[in-house]
Amino acid sequence: MPNLSKIMVILGIILIAAGLIWWLIGRWIPLGRLPGDIVYEKDNVKVYFPIVTCLVISIIGSLLLMLFRR
Numbered sequence: 815m816p817n818l819s820k821i822m823v824i825l826g827i828i829l830i831a832a833g834l835i836w837w838l839i840g841r842w843i844p845l846g847r848l849p850g851d852i853v854y855e856k857d858n859v860k861v862y863f864p865i866v867t868c869l870v871i872s873i874i875g876s877l878l879l880m881l882f883r884r
Contacts, residue, residue: 845870 836845850866 838844846862846864847868848864848866848870852863852865854863855862
């Protein structure tokens with residue numbers, strides 16, 4: 815079990831770092847507001863479908879994994 819707790823702590827630190835980076839970079843790169851992201855607004859309802867943002871993140875993640883595998 816000690817190995818599992820170490821892995822969970824490391825994953826938590828990685829998620830916190832990713833959140834901080836997203837928060838800092840979000841000022842200059844409009845993730846979630848890219849052309850192609852769908853926003854539905856009606857009365858008191860606002861629904862976001864960040865399709866293009868998800869594609870961009872997926873492509874960047876795939877490229878990073880390809881680089882680190884080599």
